[in-house]
Amino acid sequence: MLKSTGIPTVADLAEVLPTEERLAKGPVAIIECFQRIPCNPCATACRQDAIRPFADINDRPQIDWDQCNGCALCVANCPGLAIFVVDMTYSETEALLKLPYELLPLPQPGEVVTALNRAGEPVGKGRVIRVQNPPTFERTAIVHLAVPRELAQEVRNIMVEGETDGTR
Amino acid sequence: MINTQIAVIGGGPAGLRAAVAAAQLGAQVLLLDESDHLGGQLIKQTHKFFGSQQQFAGSRGIAIAKKLEAAARSQENIAILQEATVLGIYEDGVLLAEHKGRVIKVRAQRIIVAVGACERMLAFPNNDLPGVYGAGAVQTLMNVHGVRPGRRVLMVGAGNIGLIVTYQLLQAGVEVAAIVEAAPTIGGYLVHAAKVRRAGVPIYTSHTIKEAHGEEAVEGATIWQLDANRQPVAGTERHFAVDVICLAVGLSPLSDLLWQAGCQMKYVPELGGTVAVRDAHLCTSNPRIYVAGDVAGVEEASSAMVEGQLAGLSAALSLGLGGKEAQEQLAEAKAQLSALRAGPVGEKIRAGLAWVEKGVTADA
Amino acid sequence: MRITDHPILQFEKGPKVTFTFDGQQLEGYEGEPIAAALHAAGIRTLSHSHVKKRPRGFFCAIGACSSCLMTVDGVPNVRVCVEKLRAGMRVETQQGKGVLR
Ligand SMILES: Cc1cc2nc3c(=O)[nH]c(=O)nc-3n(C[C@H](O)[C@H](O)[C@H](O)COP(=O)(O)OP(=O)(O)OC[C@H]3O[C@@H](n4cnc5c(N)ncnc54)[C@H](O)[C@@H]3O)c2cc1C
Ligand code: SF4
Ligand code: SF4
Ligand code: FES
Numbered sequence: 001m002l003k004s005t006g007i008p009t010v011a012d013l014a015e016v017l018p019t020e021e022r023l024a025k026g027p028v029a030i031i032e033c034f035q036r037i038p039c040n041p042c043a044t045a046c047r048q049d050a051i052r053p054f055a056d057i058n059d060r061p062q063i064d065w066d067q068c069n070g071c072a073l074c075v076a077n078c079p080g081l082a083i084f085v086v087d088m089t090y091s092e093t094e095a096l097l098k099l100p101y102e103l104l105p106l107p108q109p110g111e112v113v114t115a116l117n118r119a120g121e122p123v124g125k126g127r128v129i130r131v132q133n134p135p136t137f138e139r140t141a142i143v144h145l146a147v148p149r150e151l152a153q154e155v156r157n158i159m160v161e162g163e164t165d166g167t168r
Numbered sequence: 169m170i171n172t173q174i175a176v177i178g179g180g181p182a183g184l185r186a187a188v189a190a191a192q193l194g195a196q197v198l199l200l201d202e203s204d205h206l207g208g209q210l211i212k213q214t215h216k217f218f219g220s221q222q223q224f225a226g227s228r229g230i231a232i233a234k235k236l237e238a239a240a241r242s243q244e245n246i247a248i249l250q251e252a253t254v255l256g257i258y259e260d261g262v263l264l265a266e267h268k269g270r271v272i273k274v275r276a277q278r279i280i281v282a283v284g285a286c287e288r289m290l291a292f293p294n295n296d297l298p299g300v301y302g303a304g305a306v307q308t309l310m311n312v313h314g315v316r317p318g319r320r321v322l323m324v325g326a327g328n329i330g331l332i333v334t335y336q337l338l339q340a341g342v343e344v345a346a347i348v349e350a351a352p353t354i355g356g357y358l359v360h361a362a363k364v365r366r367a368g369v370p371i372y373t374s375h376t377i378k379e380a381h382g383e384e385a386v387e388g389a390t391i392w393q394l395d396a397n398r399q400p401v402a403g404t405e406r407h408f409a410v411d412v413i414c415l416a417v418g419l420s421p422l423s424d425l426l427w428q429a430g431c432q433m434k435y436v437p438e439l440g441g442t443v444a445v446r447d448a449h450l451c452t453s454n455p456r457i458y459v460a461g462d463v464a465g466v467e468e469a470s471s472a473m474v475e476g477q478l479a480g481l482s483a484a485l486s487l488g489l490g491g492k493e494a495q496e497q498l499a500e501a502k503a504q505l506s507a508l509r510a511g512p513v514g515e516k517i518r519a520g521l522a523w524v525e526k527g528v529t530a531d532a
Numbered sequence: 533m534r535i536t537d538h539p540i541l542q543f544e545k546g547p548k549v550t551f552t553f554d555g556q557q558l559e560g561y562e563g564e565p566i567a568a569a570l571h572a573a574g575i576r577t578l579s580h581s582h583v584k585k586r587p588r589g590f591f592c593a594i595g596a597c598s599s600c601l602m603t604v605d606g607v608p609n610v611r612v613c614v615e616k617l618r619a620g621m622r623v624e625t626q627q628g629k630g631v632l633r
Contacts, residue, residue, distance in 0.1 A: 003358065007365055035359070038468075038510075041225045056511070057220050058511025079217055080363070102539050120369065304592065305594070315533050340535050
């Protein structure tokens with residue numbers, strides 16, 4: 001259970017995953033923020049008004065998936081690094097993920113990295129398509145990662161070779 | 169003797185905001201801090217902060233420290249004295265401080281105490297070995313001075329500090345073998361927990377450290393499981409080869425100065441330890457002395473800033489400064505505080521505050 | 533043990549200086565705490581407890597716990613976690629409680 005392991009369960013995730021129908025339409029944000037905490041930058045960052053303004057700052061984010069265009073502004077602004085964009089329309093075989101990433105080294109476009117699940121376990125490989133790291137993101141980079149479609153809701157982190165050289 | 173209207177002790181988020189709020193109402197303010205930097209705990213915080221825009225949410229702690237410092241430095245009526253440790257507060261409103269080897273005296277009409285909190289220790293065999301470090305020390309070493317505390321760390325405590333420092337260790341290129349937490353659930357924000365979990369750091373809830381190993385310094389640690397009554401279960405030991413054991417087992421308000429000044433004190437576990445009894449405007453039982461931030465109850469930088477503002481405003485108002493606008497700012501600060509504390513994570517704080525707020529100004 | 537690349541931070545350091553630790557020549561950066569320079573050089577034992585002579589390192593790193601007392605340029609009981617490094621400093625493991633002169 002999430003409160004004792006730090007890993008959201010299938011039931012937790014069921015609450016925050018968009019419908020298959022919506023996923024088939026294009027990129028969309030998935031907000032894995034399961035606890036009422038005093039925090040709201042996701043809502044203030046979204047320019048599409050997809051994340052509803054918080055009545056109480058402790059509210060959990062409520063997203064209107066039809067308004068969301070998958071721009072990932074909220075991904076870079078969430079201090080909890082709890083938001084991910086998933087695009088199931090990327091290709092026949094691959095989905096595109098936009099993941100927040102704050103470790104070194106940053107991967108390079110074209111690089112193949114190890115894809116990790118929510119427990120940090122390797123579940124396959126991912127191809128880095130693009131890395132966004134403009135000053136406005138204040139050093140939370142967004143890694144665009146192509147992964148096999150069946151891993152789209154599994155992969156939430158990456159391990160870049162050399163990243164842990166000498167220490168791990 | 170230095171004379172000032174308001175003396176603020178501590179230049180963390182609470183003290184800086186208090187100084188600015190009071191100065192904006194025209195008060196002459198002296199801010200004293202014992203370190204050689206301003207920003208308190210914030211200068212070690214590399215992560216982005218929670219809260220709302222009013223508390224700079226989404227900015228990193230280090231960036232917030234710079235903004236608060238700049239605001240204080242731009243006020244002409246704030247004098248700042250760094251490397252000045254306040255040693256005592258006396259009946260006549262005089263405080264004594266040690267400043268670069270000399271003792272100085274300050275006479276102030278109002279004193280705002282914003283000295284923060286200190287780390288707790290944990291008892292276990294060999295906890296005195298080099299390599300057993302407080303989480304704050306680990307942060308200072310790696311985030312302020314750029315030195316890794318070691319190669320592989322065992323983190324004790326899964327509150328926000330344990331989770332955040334774990335993440336900061338990973339960012340500094342240090343491996344974290346595991347996080348152990350005595351409680352059956354993770355105390356910190358679950359988004360922080362999820363972040364370190366997906367980086368591969370296991371979290372052992374209902375576990376504690378049994379002992380540290382090593383002759384000259386830490387070479388390893390053994391943890392074991394706790395049963396429902398928090399008693400260790402023999403046979404559940406697990407060993408980790410680590411060279412650092414980092415303790416993140418909570419903070420206690422630095423209440424010494426308030427005790428010494430004779431303020432009415434109360435032990436309130438929900439607020440982290442012994443705190444001064446005060447009214448809703450953060451005025452203690454001594455009408456000259458106000459409190460704000462972690463020393464008033466261990467909480468967050470966001471609430472520390474708003475408390476600072478509240479204490480600064482009310483201290484200045486009590487000197488006859490400020491007008492209707494100041495009253496409005498005061499009401500706004502109180503509303504922000506209640507909003508921050510309204511949710512489930514604020515429940516503990518609300519319970520604690522019920523014990524210490526005298527409610528002298530019940531209408532406000 | 534020095535961090536060279538960090539995803540968030542840049543470290544501004546003073547000039548590189550040399551100092552001695554129990555006679556051994558070491559390098560550090562001027563203005564950083566002596567304990568940081570020692571730690572970067574892999575030295576973690578700073579003192580020994582008075583009775584049982586158990587090794588001690590730093591604990592709080594902000595000058596609040598007295599776990600890091602050493603003799604610096606002949607002066608005993610210096611908290612090396614907050615004392616700033618200067619060129620040519622003589623840092624020594626302290627024997628006993630130190631004598632005030
Ligand atoms: C690892 C970690 C992560 C955190 N993450 C968050 C977060 O995400 N969001 C959040 O809102 N909060 C967070 N916090 C909490 C936040 O940092 C503190 O609540 C906040 O700094 C408290 O502010 P303060 O001004 O009361 O005290 P401090 O920041 O501790 O400042 C106290 C100041 O007083 C000075 N001082 C002490 N004694 C004296 C004396 N006798 N004389 C003169 N000066 C003195 C000190 O030098 C210091 O500068 C975190 C804390 C830690 C440790
Ligand atoms: S991805 Fe863009 S549009 Fe969608 S919720 Fe986030 S900020 Fe709004
Ligand atoms: S910004 Fe992130 S952590 Fe904060 S409420 Fe939104 S999703 Fe949750
Ligand atoms: S480590 Fe605590 S005083 Fe130096």
